[in-house]
Amino acid sequence: MSRIGLVVNPAAGRGRAAAAGPVVADQLRAAGHDVVDLTTPDVTSARARTAAFLQAPGADALVGVGGDGVVNLAVNAILTHAPHVPLGLVAAGTGNDTARSLGLDLRDPVTGVAHVVAALTRPPRRLDVGEITTLRQDATAADGDATPDGVRRFFLNVLSAGIDAAVNGRANRISRPRGPARYVIALAAELAAFRGFDVRVVADGVDLGDAGTLLAVANSRSIGGGMQIAPDASWTDGQFDVVTARTIPRRTLLRVFPRVYGGTHLSHPAVSVTRASEVHLLPGPGTERRLAPPPLVHADGEPVGRVPLRLRVVPGALAVLA
Known part of the structure; x- marks a missing residue:
């Protein structure tokens, strides 16, 4: 027993x-x-x-x-x-x-x-998890160890900080319809208002630059009820799949984002995947006024705060009955 x-x-x-x-x-x-x-x-x-x-x-x-x-x-x-x-x-x-x-x-x-x-x-399976640590508002890749409030959280699936996060947040505010259709409605609303986010990414010390459209740090494959945001991500490889897309025109985004449902967005030239065990999400330079501030960051569909954040893989940290 x-x-x-x-x-x-x-x-x-x-x-x-x-x-x-x-x-x-x-x-x-x-x-x-x-x-x-x-x-x-x-x-x-x-x-x-x-x-x-x-x-x-x-x-x-x-x-x-x-x-x-x-x-x-x-x-x-x-x-x-x-x-x-x-x-x-x-x-x-x-x-x-x-x-x-x-x-x-x-x-x-x-x-x-x-x-x-x-x-x-x-015996249970052992899965990697992602660790989230809050950084100072003036944090850079060089001083990313700053943790002013000691806030630390974990996530199992995917952390989102681009339009994927904005869609997640809007879907959480919609009461109807039930099921994954909420994400479709939220996506349509976010696409209509999209202008890009002022955010950049540093992955294992490499500055990936502008990630103003799509920014997902994936420990597993899907978000939003089956959207294949990172179809090759694994819970057991000790790395995130960092899926980013630079700021692109709305008309291009209208063609790219729906492809997330099948995972074929990765073949678009604006989208890239980088594997890394430590990732910093940082505010952009703020020089482009038309860009919006980064949205509220979501992990496993739950709000977890705002950039700057440091993310680390913790290999095999979670035992799962599956």
């Missing part, structure tokens, strides 16, 4: 996760496990209860029910308080990009929890 913490995001999937939570709990108990329900109506309380569970003796696993948001909560809790505890996931969210990349069932919670139960009998 294992002692398992269960955290459900009741808002995920427009209520689908809330309905799946009791099913998952019942199935885990039927398999002989001791289940501690950590679910609360709000994120702050859920973080606190999850942290308390992981800090107490006897925690054997943490299972999340929801989408990429509950994954981000669980990953940060585990790596902050109990890095040895493995993470299980039952997909019941909107985007489900973590579950999709892990090859998990995206629709049936009974199948999802059966996968977790079976995985509890085997």
Whole structure:
């Protein structure tokens, strides 16, 4: 018997996760496990209860029910308080990009929890994670170790800081329709207003320059419910795939960005991929007034702050029941 913490995001999937939570709990108990329900109506309380569970003796696993948001909560809790505890996931969210990349069932919670139960009998997989550290506003590549507030967070999938982040933020504010169609609507709205962002990237000490259109630091393949932003990214290679596109005219972006759904945007000459284990996201020179300030940065679909940021790969840091 294992002692398992269960955290459900009741808002995920427009209520689908809330309905799946009791099913998952019942199935885990039927398999002989001791289940501690950590679910609360709000994120702050859920973080606190999850942290308390992981800090107490006897925690054997943490299972999340929801989408990429509950994954981000669980990953940060585990790596902050109990890095040895493995993470299980039952997909019941909107985007489900973590579950999709892990090859998990995206629709049936009974199948999802059966996968977790079976995985509890085997050694977990080890996955790389990304570490996010806040830098000073005047940070440069040379003084990037500055951490004024000690803020450190982790992400598992993709961190976005270009139009991909702006689309993510707008999609989070849209209540209808449900599912990945929200991202399509958000994309159309952002494309209509696009003028480029004043941001640059330094990857393993190499200045990649202007990344005013697209900026994704990818530890895995997809965002936004299956958009293949970095189709060759791997959780086990110790590197990010840094996908960037310089500032381009809106008409060009209208042709390029829809190709993200199939991953064919990488063949466009404005788009480049650089592999790196440490990345700095920095404000641009600010000399081009028509460019917008960088958008709110998102990781695993969740807002994590604004540039400047330092990102590092932490190889094999997370144990996963998959």
